Amino acid sequence: MTIEQFQQTIDETYGERDAQRGLERTFMWLVEEVGELARALRTESHERKVEEFSDVLAWLTTTASLAGVEMSEAAARFAEGCPKCGETPCECGRRR
Ligand SMILES: [Zn+2]
Numbered sequence: 001m002t003i004e005q006f007q008q009t010i011d012e013t014y015g016e017r018d019a020q021r022g023l024e025r026t027f028m029w030l031v032e033e034v035g036e037l038a039r040a041l042r043t044e045s046h047e048r049k050v051e052e053f054s055d056v057l058a059w060l061t062t063t064a065s066l067a068g069v070e071m072s073e074a075a076a077r078f079a080e081g082c083p084k085c086g087e088t089p090c091e092c093g094r095r096r
Contacts, residue, residue, distance in 0.1 A: 002072070003071050003072045004071075006057075006061060006071070007064070007070065007071050007072070008052060010061045011062070014062050018065070028058070029063050030063050033052070033056045037049075055057070055058050
């Protein structure tokens, strides 16, 4: 599944409901899911971590859709390495 396909699937599954909720309230759900991920990282099983990463990815993606942002365009910033220094691995902070 590509990033484009994932965003399309999330749009088809949740887009109408999330549009009714609106960008600001959907973003608040994303923030809440990030909090749940923080807890899962500290204390929970691999399966729970996968679930929470999945939820954050889905909420991030639907928030992007509501904001008119293609996640593939966002991901493309990193296609040629670090967007700031252009290096892979990143050299930011290593140079003197
Ligand atoms: Zn860098």
